[in-house]
Structure formats: C-alpha cells, structure tokens
Amino acid sequence: MFESLEKCLQTRTASQANLVQLRGQKRTITTCTVKNGVVEEFSNVSLNGVSVRVFVDGKSWGFSSTNTFDSEGVERTLINAIKLAKASSKLKKQRIRLAPVKPAAADFVLNVKKPLRGFSAEDIVKIPLEANRGAKEAGQQVAEAKATYIGIEDDKYFLSSEGTKIHQNTARAVLYMDVIAKSNNTICPASESLGHTGGMELFDKTSPQSLGKTVAQKAVRLLNVKAPPSGKFRVVVHPTLCATLLHEAIGHPLEADLAMSGGGFGNQVGRLVSSKLVTIYDDGRVQGGLGYFPYDDEGVECKRTVLIENGVLRSFMHDRTSAALANVSPTGNAHAWDYSVEPLIRQTNIGIEAGNYAEEEMIEDVKEGLFLEGTFGGQADVNADFTFGFQSAKRIKHGKLAEEMRGANVAGNAIEVFKTIDTVGKEAVLRPGACGKFQFAIQGRVVPAIRCEIIVGGMGE
Amino acid sequence: MNITHAEAFFTSTQTTEVAIRNSEILTQNRADDAGVGFRVAVAGNKVGFACTNTLSEKAVLEAGEKAWAIARVSSEVPNFVLPDAVRIRKVGGLYDARVTGVSVEDAVDVAKRTIDAAEGFDKRVIAKEGRVMFMFGWRGVVNTLGVDCEEQETRTMLYLYGGGEQNGEVTSSCSDITLKRTADLNPEMVGENVAKKVISMFKPKPIESFQGTVVFGPEAVSYQLCDVLVDALKGENVVAGRSAWARKVGETVASENLTITDNATLENGFASRSFDDEGTPSQSTVAIRKGKLENFLHNATTANALKTKNTGNASRFPGGLDMVRMIVGNGYRAKPEVYPSNLIIQPGNGSKETLLAEMDKGVLVEYMGGFAQAGSGMISAQLSQAFYVQNGEIQHPIKGGMISGVAFDWFKQISGIGNDLKQFLNSVVPSLRVENVKIIGA
Numbered sequence: 001m002f003e004s005l006e007k008c009l010q011t012r013t014a015s016q017a018n019l020v021q022l023r024g025q026k027r028t029i030t031t032c033t034v035k036n037g038v039v040e041e042f043s044n045v046s047l048n049g050v051s052v053r054v055f056v057d058g059k060s061w062g063f064s065s066t067n068t069f070d071s072e073g074v075e076r077t078l079i080n081a082i083k084l085a086k087a088s089s090k091l092k093k094q095r096i097r098l099a100p101v102k103p104a105a106a107d108f109v110l111n112v113k114k115p116l117r118g119f120s121a122e123d124i125v126k127i128p129l130e131a132n133r134g135a136k137e138a139g140q141q142v143a144e145a146k147a148t149y150i151g152i153e154d155d156k157y158f159l160s161s162e163g164t165k166i167h168q169n170t171a172r173a174v175l176y177m178d179v180i181a182k183s184n185n186t187i188c189p190a191s192e193s194l195g196h197t198g199g200m201e202l203f204d205k206t207s208p209q210s211l212g213k214t215v216a217q218k219a220v221r222l223l224n225v226k227a228p229p230s231g232k233f234r235v236v237v238h239p240t241l242c243a244t245l246l247h248e249a250i251g252h253p254l255e256a257d258l259a260m261s262g263g264g265f266g267n268q269v270g271r272l273v274s275s276k277l278v279t280i281y282d283d284g285r286v287q288g289g290l291g292y293f294p295y296d297d298e299g300v301e302c303k304r305t306v307l308i309e310n311g312v313l314r315s316f317m318h319d320r321t322s323a324a325l326a327n328v329s330p331t332g333n334a335h336a337w338d339y340s341v342e343p344l345i346r347q348t349n350i351g352i353e354a355g356n357y358a359e360e361e362m363i364e365d366v367k368e369g370l371f372l373e374g375t376f377g378g379q380a381d382v383n384a385d386f387t388f389g390f391q392s393a394k395r396i397k398h399g400k401l402a403e404e405m406r407g408a409n410v411a412g413n414a415i416e417v418f419k420t421i422d423t424v425g426k427e428a429v430l431r432p433g434a435c436g437k438f439q440f441a442i443q444g445r446v447v448p449a450i451r452c453e454i455i456v457g458g459m460g461e
Numbered sequence: 462m463n464i465t466h467a468e469a470f471f472t473s474t475q476t477t478e479v480a481i482r483n484s485e486i487l488t489q490n491r492a493d494d495a496g497v498g499f500r501v502a503v504a505g506n507k508v509g510f511a512c513t514n515t516l517s518e519k520a521v522l523e524a525g526e527k528a529w530a531i532a533r534v535s536s537e538v539p540n541f542v543l544p545d546a547v548r549i550r551k552v553g554g555l556y557d558a559r560v561t562g563v564s565v566e567d568a569v570d571v572a573k574r575t576i577d578a579a580e581g582f583d584k585r586v587i588a589k590e591g592r593v594m595f596m597f598g599w600r601g602v603v604n605t606l607g608v609d610c611e612e613q614e615t616r617t618m619l620y621l622y623g624g625g626e627q628n629g630e631v632t633s634s635c636s637d638i639t640l641k642r643t644a645d646l647n648p649e650m651v652g653e654n655v656a657k658k659v660i661s662m663f664k665p666k667p668i669e670s671f672q673g674t675v676v677f678g679p680e681a682v683s684y685q686l687c688d689v690l691v692d693a694l695k696g697e698n699v700v701a702g703r704s705a706w707a708r709k710v711g712e713t714v715a716s717e718n719l720t721i722t723d724n725a726t727l728e729n730g731f732a733s734r735s736f737d738d739e740g741t742p743s744q745s746t747v748a749i750r751k752g753k754l755e756n757f758l759h760n761a762t763t764a765n766a767l768k769t770k771n772t773g774n775a776s777r778f779p780g781g782l783d784m785v786r787m788i789v790g791n792g793y794r795a796k797p798e799v800y801p802s803n804l805i806i807q808p809g810n811g812s813k814e815t816l817l818a819e820m821d822k823g824v825l826v827e828y829m830g831g832f833a834q835a836g837s838g839m840i841s842a843q844l845s846q847a848f849y850v851q852n853g854e855i856q857h858p859i860k861g862g863m864i865s866g867v868a869f870d871w872f873k874q875i876s877g878i879g880n881d882l883k884q885f886l887n888s889v890v891p892s893l894r895v896e897n898v899k900i901i902g903a
Binding site: 094120342411 | 538
C-alpha cells in the first residue's frame with residue numbers, strides 16, 4: 001500500500017499543495033445476526049481504498065477518495081483533491097493555521113490473544129447462536145432475541161508530505177444483544193453489548209450465553225412492572241446510562257469544532273462549568289477501549305487529555321486546525337470512520353474519573369428518587385440539550401431501592417444536569433459505544449455511576 | 462452444497478459535496494465508490510452475503526465464494542426467494558444530465574449563496590452547519606431467475622442548520638433540507654427558511670404540564686411519527702408478529718382523514734426507482750386508506766411468507782438506526798430489507814396556520830429530539846423547536862419540556878392534516894394535528 005502512496009507524494013501535482021495527507025485502508029468486517037435462533041444476516045464486507053486530503057493556498061482544504069489503490073488511481077484522486085481545494089480558496093479571506101506536529105514513523109500491530117482471522121465462518125456463527133440460546137433460557141415470554149456479532153479488522157496507512165509514515169493494524173469485536181419480551185399486549189425491550197479493541201478473548205470473561213440470558217431475564221422482569229413517573233427527580237444514574245449522557249451531552253460540546261460554533265462550553269476555558277466532583281478526560285490509549293487508537297487520522301499521537309478538572313473546563317478535544325486556533329497542541333482527536341471520509345474531531349474513549357462512593361452509599365441518603373439503568377441511546381445538540389431512553393428504573397425510597405419500573409426517557413440540558421452532581425461512584429467501567437456525528441464511529445466510555453437531578457418523561461404515576 | 466439462488470447487486474457513484482461550518486465553507490469532498498454484493502442461497506434456503514469494492518476479477522470471485530461459504534454454515538431463512546424477471550416500466554425524472562456537469566465551483570457557489578441568504582436575512586442568524594451534495598451513479602441487479610436491470614440516477618441535496626445569537630442568548634439550532642433529482646437547488650429559499658425559523662426561537666419560556674392539542678410540522682412527522690409507521694408496516698415485522706398492526710388488515714387503525722401510500726413511481730421522487738433493490742418493478746401501494754389498514758410493505762421473501770403480493774419494497778438504502786447498517790454502510794454493502802420508498806401522507810386542504818387557528822390550547826412541534834420505541838410506538842420526545850399556542854395563535858417558543866404518548870393512539874386522534882407536503886429521504890409528509898397529547902413542562 002505504502003508504495004503507491006509514496007509515488008503519489010513525489011508527483012509534481014503533490015507539490016502544489018501546502019500539505020498532502022494520504023490515507024490507505026484495508027478493512028474486513030464480518031457481521032453475523034441471529035434472531036430467534038435463525039441466522040438472519042451473515043456478511044463478509046471487504047472495503048479497500050485510498051483518500052487524499054490536501055491543504056492549499058494556506059486556507060483551503062480538499063478531500064477526495066477512491067475505491068482503487070493503484071498508483072494511477074491514487075494520482076487521479078490527488079488531482080481531484082487539489083481541484084476541490086482550489087475551488088473555494090478564492091472565497092476564503094482568512095488563512096488557516098495548522099498546529100505543528102513532529103513527523104512520526106510507526107508500525108503498530110495490535111497484540112491480540114485470539115485473532116479474529118483464526119475463526120472460521122462456522123466458529124463465528126456459534127457466537128450469536130449461543131447468545132440466542134441464553135436468551136431463550138429466560139422463558140416463554142421472550143418473544144424476540146437478536147444477537148449481532150461484529151468483527152472489524154483494519155490495516156491503516158498514513159503518509160504525509162511532512163514526513164509522517166504510520167501503519168496501524170487493529171481488530172475490534174463487538175456483540176450486541178437485543179431482547180423483546182411480550183405478554184398479552186405488553187412489549188418490553190432490553191439490550192446490552194460487549195465490545196473491545198482486541199480479538200475473540202472478548203468472550204473469555206462474559207460468555208455470549210450469559211449475556212443473552214441476563215438481557216432476556218431483564219426484559220421478562222419488566223413485563224410485570226409499572227411505568228415510571230414523570231417530573232424532576234434526584235436520580236442515581238448507572239454507568240450504562242451515564243455513558244450515553246457523558247458521550248452525547250457532555251462529550252460533544254467538548255469537541256472543539258462544536259464548541260467553537262457557539263456550543264454550550266464555548267469560550268469558558270478556565271471557568272467552573274460543572275460540579276467540583278467532576279473530572280472528565282478523553283484517552284485514545286485506554287487498553288481494550290473500542291476507541292483505542294495509537295495515532296489519529298492526521299498522524300497525531302493519541303493521549304490522555306483532561307477536559308474538565310474538578311469542575312473547571314481545561315481543554316477541548318482538538319484536531320490540528322482547532323488546536324492552532326486555541327493555541328494548544330492537538331490532542332489526537334481527528335478521526336475518520338474509514339478511508340472514504342475526512343477526519344473530524346471525535347471522542348476516542350471519554351471518561352469520568354471515579355469518585356468515592358459505593359452504589360449503596362449513593363442511594364442511602366436519597367429520600368425520594370429514582371435509580372436509572374440501561375440505555376436506548378438518544379440525541380443531544382451542541383447546546384447540550386438531550387433526550388435519552390433508559391431501559392429500567394428502580395424507585396428510591398428513604399435511602400433504599402424499592403420496586404423496579406420500566407424504561408422511559410430523560411431530557412434536559414446536560415451542562416445544567418452535571419452541575420447538580422453531588423456524588424460520583426467509585427468504580428468506573430469501560431463500556432462500548434458508538435456515535436453518528438456526520439459519519440459513524442465506534443468508541444469507548446469509562447464511566448462510574450453519578451447522582452444528579454434530571455427530568456424523567458415517564459407515563460406512570 | 463449446490464447453489465439454489467444467487468444474486469449480484471452493484472452500484473457505482475460519484476459524489477461531490479461542499480460542507481458549511483460557522484458561516485464559512487469548510488471543505489470540498491469527492492467520493493468515488495463502486496462495489497458489488499452477492500447473495501447466495503444453498504439447499505435448504507441457507508443464505509450468505511459478501512461484498513467487495515475492489516473490482517478486480519480475483520476480488521469479485523473471492524466475494525462470491527465467501528458468500529457461498531457463509532451460506533453453507535448459515536441456517537434456513539424460511540420462505541426465502543428472489544424475484545422473477547418481470548418487465549420494468551421506467552419511472553421518470555430520476556436522472557438529470559446537468560447534475561453530471563456540475564463543477565465543484567458550482568457547488569461552492571450554492572453553499573456560499575445559502576450562507577449569504579441565511580445570514581443576510583437577519584444579522585442574528587449564523588449558518589452553523591450545512592452540506593451541498595451532487596451525486597450521480599447507477600445501480601443494477603442480476604439474479605439466477607433472470608432479473609437483469611440497471612438504472613442511472615442523480616440526486617442532489619442541500620441542508621443547513623442555523624442558530625441565532627442576540628445579547629448573549631443562543632437559540633437551539635433549526636434546519637431546512639431540500640432533496641432533489643435535478644441540479645436546481647434553491648439556496649436562497651433554504652437559507653431564508655432557516656433564518657425565519659431561527660429568529661422565531663428567541664426568548665423561549667417554559668410551560669406548565671397539560672393535556673392538549675399538538676400540531677406536528679412536516680419535519681417532526683417525517684422523523685419519529687414516520688419511524689413508528691415504518692415499524693408497523695415493514696413486512697419482516699409483520700411476518701415475525703412484531704408489528705403492532707400484524708393482524709389488523711381491514712381494521713381502523715387511524716383517524717378517518719389519514720391515507721398513506723408508498724409510492725416508488727412518484728415522478729422526481731427522491732426515493733423513487735423503476736425497480737427495487739432486488740429487481741422487483743416499482744409500484745404504488747396504499748397502506749392506509751381513510752384510517753383503514755389495507756396493505757403492508759413487502760420484498761420477495763416477506764411476501765412469499767404471507768402468500769401475498771410483493772410490493773417492491775426491498776431496499777439497500779434503508780433509514781433507521783440499525784447498528785450493522787451503520788457500520789458497514791448501504792448499497793452494495795448490505796443485503797436488502799423492507800423499507801418505504803416515498804411514504805406519502807395524503808395532504809389536507811388547509812395550511813398549517815389554519816390548523817393552528819382552530820386550536821384552543823396546545824403546542825406546535827416543528828422538531829423534537831429522541832426516538833420512538835420499536836414495537837410499542839411509545840414516544841417521549843424533547844421539544845427542541847416548539848411553540849406554545851393559545852386561542853389559535855402562537856404565543857412564544859417553548860423552553861425545555863417534552864411530549865409523551867403512544868404514536869398509535871395519536872394516529873387515531875388526528876383532527877387535521879395540512880397541505881404543506883415536504884419531501885424527506887423516504888417520506889413526503891404534511892403537518893398533522895393531534896388532539897389530547899400529554900405535554901410535560903420543564
């Protein structure tokens with residue numbers, strides 16, 4: 001791969017640009033979905049290609065991608081990219097600065113205990129089948145069990161006119177489990193997932209069967225409980241839901257591109273923006289995290305960046321452009337889902353530092369509240385206004401967990417919600433996550449439970 | 462094991478995009494992509510899928526063989542069939558040769574005019590995020606039963622998100638989108654629409670909780686409400702007994718004024734096509750007529766399972782939030798599933814203002830955040846662009862708050878339908894007025 005990329009860099013066309021970044025990728029994705037014991041989808045997706053990103057006239061970007069990667073195809077793509085970049089450079093008054101980076105050379109191969117490549121189609125299909133069997137063990141009321149295995153193997157090649165040359169080989173494995181329980185006219189969903197950067201050793205700790213059973217038991221249990229109430233409550237947010245809240249509603253406004261467009265955290269570096277109990281970071285080097293990347297897609301080394309420290313805003317997540325504007329070093333947050341799209345500022349593994357409280361201690365001094373668990377995802381905007389679904393709740397009464405209730409939605413403004421955090425759990429868990437900011441990404445979250453105030457949109461009394 | 466059925470689906474596309482960010486043109490992109498996906502079935506209806514975008518003979522053969530290898534270890538897909546070859550009638554207005562001639566400079570010009578139109582309309586408006594897209598390509602499918610069809614198409618898109626700032630107050634963002642088959646995007650209209658929405662959002666006030674009338678604007682309808690319709694109408698969900706309407710054909714499932722059609726033959730329709738993504742000819746299917754459920758949407762396999770007519774709704778470009786789809790992408794990268802083409806809600810006679818004028822106390826929801834729950838149709842959504850209405854008039858934008866309820870109940874409580882049809886990716890829908898909705902104040 002490097003050969004045709006290097007050839008392209010040496011062309012006369014390449015010299016017209018201030019900066020050329022070439023990214024090649026060979027990706028294989030295997031997905032296998034089993035629903036109610038039947039293999040519903042089993043696919044092998046092979047995607048290979050090259051993209052060229054150029055910076056011209058000190059103020060304009062162009063980006064072009066192709067599914068071919070011979071030298072001719074790459075050079076044609078370079079010509080397109082330059083044409084694209086030039087098209088808007090006349091309109092641009094402001095020059096763009098890029099934060100400088102030292103040229104890097106790296107050949108990174110992920111150390112995997114059980115490589116995905118060693119597993120045949122026959123081995124792979126057993127994973128979601130086993131998860132389905134686990135779900136069925138939860139009884140007759142399991143109307144639908146769906147397990148999806150996804151394995152992604154990547155070889156990424158980065159080459160820039162600044163002298164950076166990086167090869168990264170990684171593998172990721174994920175298992176999603178979705179169950180719907182049904183009795184009469186009542187339908188209750190529940191879901192959970194496992195995922196990491198690594199190989200099939202993902203299932204050494206939690207077997208597909210036990211994942212299936214746990215999720216199904218929960219869905220069945222929820223059939224016989226009431227809907228939660230609506231209104232503002234003091235809540236303990238379990239890490240499963242906290243992960244969504246952190247990523248969507250706090251994480252996104254901490255991405256420099258969104259922050260600079262006037263988002264909720266804009267222009268507040270150095271100020272108290274959250275509860276003093278809260279320290280938030282992003283770290284591309286969390287071992288096993290789905291957002292594990294040694295380098296980002298601008299060739300910048302990934303590292304731990306403290307974003308909010310004891311409630312004070314310290315930094316945003318940056319790419320080279322936003323870092324130059326903010327006069328800081330880039331943080332390794334420029335990531336592209338694959339070769340065919342431009343890098344954007346993305347979270348890698350975002351985390352909240354663990355606090356001092358055990359779960360029981362977080363509950364014991366709540367007179368009247370809710371314990372919210374599980375996520376159905378949701379959305380948030382740059383102002384941190386969010387709506388998320390939770391899967392189940394428990395009432396907290398006089399410091400004790402009372403009856404279980406079904407899921408509903410929570411909504412509000414996350415910056416305001418995070419200001420109300422008065423305890424942080426002492427165990428931070430690494431969870432798999434995904435994001436759809438203009439392009440897809442899979443990421444990690446490292447989250448403890450938190451206690452705060454939130455609006456619940458339940459249908460019960 | 463012998464192959465009983467096989468199919469190849471292929472696309473080739475060239476896409477030029479210009480991105481807008483914070484009042485400026487951010488970047489220009491071009492993506493060339495082409496690939497082929499194979500579905501192979503072996504004895505006992507065991508099906509495998511594999512695809513590649515490396516179009517060497519070797520890579521393509523390898524993909525075919527991988528699909529076969531996967532099929533051998535897969536399990537039976539009950540009632541699996543591929544469609545037979547049938548004559549296909551060309552749907553008009555899907556290709557505009559001028560799109561292929563659009564230069565990057567033209568696309569940049571559209572983007573620039575959109576920004577200028579939004580920000581020129583009112584000083585408080587900021588063009589935050591947007592995209593101009595010109596795409597052309599072709600799509601084709603062949604199978605072992607003789608299906609062999611291909612079609613050229615062009616698609617264009619322009620959207621803009623805008624926000625407002627005034628004395629330190631920042632509005633939530635508002636957007637407008639236009640989706641077309643021709644090169645005639647209207648940047649001035651999109652920019653102005655966004656600006657008008659943005660300036661209506663200043664000085665929002667919280668409201669009390671109450672039970673009242675809600676007018677959902679087309680954007681709100683196209684999103685959560687259409688998701689609930691799709692969930693109930695999809696053939697796979699009906700076959701699995703998962704659809705809330707599974708056994709309700711012929712029954713009244715909605716208010717009498719609601720008629721919904723899936724029409725893949727709509728001229729110039731953004732989701733129109735001459736044949737679906739398995740090669741079945743396109744048609745127009747009445748799903749709900751005057752509140753009565755008439756038909757579900759099917760592909761070859763789901764129609765075969767229920768021994769009913771295939772409605773030509775096999776799609777390799779479905780919406781929704783399926784994780785596999787988001788990871789692998791669509792088109793040649795995915796096997797087809799049932800999805801609407803253009804899901805059309807038949808418009809009423811009055812404008813949105815007429816719908817509001819008859820209202821006593823309620824809310825106009827132009828946009829709401831959150832998702833509908835699959836199966837149950839439960840929606841509890843954040844009011845992100847909504848207005849409090851009293852005595853037939855908009856009083857003020859709403860700060861915070863949610864609405865919650867079951868969309869299937871709402872469909873029965875529709876008291877008015879607007880004439881303001883708007884095209885979205887897979888729907889063409891007007892405003893809907895729904896009575897007796899739970900509104901939660903902040």
